[in-house]
Amino acid sequence: MRQLYINGTWTASVSGEGIDVVNPATEEIIDRVPAGAPGDVDAAASAARAAFRSWSGTAAEERGKLLATASDLLRQRADDIARVIATDMGAPYGFALKVQTLLPATVMAGYAHLAESHPRERRVGNSLVLKEPVGVVGAITPWNYPLHQIVCKVAPALAAGCTVVLKPSEVAPLAAYALAEIFHEIGLPPGVFNLVSGAGPVVGEAIASHPAVDMVSFTGSTLAGRRVAALASESVKKVALELGGKSANLVLPGADLAAAVKVGVANAFVNSGQTCSALSRMIVHRDDYDQAVRLAVEAARKYTVGDPFDEGTRLGPLVSARQRDRVVRYINRGQEEGARLVTGGTETVHERGFYVEPTVFAGVEPGMVIEQEEIFGPVLSIIPFIGVDQAVTIADGTPYGLAGAVWGETEQAAIAVARRLRTGQVSINGGAFNPQAPFGGYKQSGIGRELGEEGLEEYFETKALQL
Known part of the structure; x- marks a missing residue:
């Protein structure tokens, strides 16, 4: 069975339990990931909180370079990762390569650039208006685009200077592990990115309600999004929701x-x-x-x-x-x-x-x-x-x-x-x-935007200094 990635280390879940990963084309079990527990979320959130001050103070250029290196590795490993995605969620290989893998590499590269180029302050009259990272981000992602949806959250969060606790879908989690391996190899500091696999009602809800998590970014069904928002509201977290559609x-x-x-x-x-x-x-x-x-x-x-x-x-x-x-x-x-x-x-x-x-x-x-x-x-x-x-x-x-x-x-x-x-x-x-361009919805399709500059802005707080 695989392990969780917490504070820069691969570690077993405190639950000791696992979830089978099934190939939807053959119905065969192809892997097994930990069924994370609230204790795992607590460890990951604590690690992310401890890493936040140092990471948010890292030069934007350095954060951008690390994201660019991660993007390069995604491209180098695109064939292998596409095969993983085709196997654990069933996308045709060509689509898994072009859209499920190379597109996220492009998005990652875009945020590598924005990490350095996006303005973080402006003058308004006698005020200096600052953009500062929101803090620890809990990212809860779906199975249908198992790498793209992760990168759409993790890349802008890291570019902004936030640290991350990620819960990928337990249905198709293997691309998340491939990304975690890349982040580990490029030397992302411990605690900046953490991965806790497991079921939504356990790990997802623990992330949404955890007091050390400052923001939750969720992609999934509207029903589940309502639950995430309700849990987050108890501690008045910032929430971004990318939900359903009937376009x-x-x-x-x-x-x-x-x-x-x-x-x-x-x-x-x-x-x-x-x-x-x-x-x-x-x-x-x-x-x-x-x-x-x-x-x-x-x-x-x-x-x-x-x-x-x-x-x-x-x-x-x-x-x-x-x-x-x-x-x-x-x-x-x-x-x-x-x-x-x-x-x-x-x-x-x-x-x-x-x-x-x-x-x-x-x-x-x-x-x-x-x-x-x-x-x-x-x-x-x-x-x-x-x-x-x-x-x-x-x-x-x-x-x-x-x-x-x-x-x-x-x-x-x-x-x-x-x-x-x-x-x-x-x-x-x-x-x-x-x-x-920004991606997101009106009405019950969600709150906030992903991709582009608007996607980066989701991970900032705004502070005004009156001079």
Whole structure:
């Protein structure tokens, strides 16, 4: 069994218990990590607190150099780490390499630069306004992007001068261990980064409520986010939450329908649909609806489901039996509600592994469960609209507001509608994801932002000196 990483040392959990790591493609146990206990969190938080003063006083240039070195090592080991991610959470290898590993290396490099270049003070009248690190950060991360979501929290926290206690998802924890090994090798001072694996209700809750933790940054479900926020509120911690989504791909009349559907389907199914910002709802004008459905079915049927290491695979398994069963229940619910299943469904794809076919529903009406709730699987709902006002109402008609897309006849037409949407980021006519731009949501999709300068700002407190 692996160990925890606390105060610069690999150490056994006080619990003495472990959690099996399962390959979702084969259902085989591939590793075992400690089931951390509150005592482990206490040791990690104490180490982080003790290291904070020295680390926060380290020159920004030195912190930046260490992050740059970590980024370089991530790139050098990208193939091995991508294979680890493909094995413990099921992402196709090519996706695991490009998005799950090399993208985090790019994000890390970006924060290496911002550690040195981001301004920490400014004059306002007779005041000097300072940005200072918030302190000890508890980072609680999910399984769907098991390295990227860690780097999106840990890199800006370290760049700001904070110390970190990380709890990775126990479902897919192995990338976190690879990162911890890199931090150890580059000589990150003891206590600056600590890793405590374990279950959310035990380790996550201990982090959120620990008095030595100054801030909690959580990514996961909205339900779990509410619990984290409630626990953190007892000691008035700063909280950043990146939660669920039910994002809309809104296709206006006159837009390039073929491109909008092709890109929209790809986004809905990326990472087997296990993406909080997935465009899981396609909203199409009534006049284009039937054609959009046909195009979506054609596109979906090109997504080969299979072994993550097979070059022809475009959809790997879902991460666990629990997640597969959840998605199957939603597919059944959609049919019960009267939506029309036009491709995919709940048939067994392979004898072993937690697979679900790429699934498309037509005849979906606003208010249906599959239109309102985050499914977190390869399931796309296509919804018709008549006027733009109705389309905006449908797009904004869920509790979420994380992402979205608008396709228009012109960029200006699409931007005009995108400005009306209550969501954190919108792709315009297929605009690509930008890791330097802020990422986060409105409404129940969260509080705060990750990535870019805004992501760094989350880890600062503000102090004013009156001169």
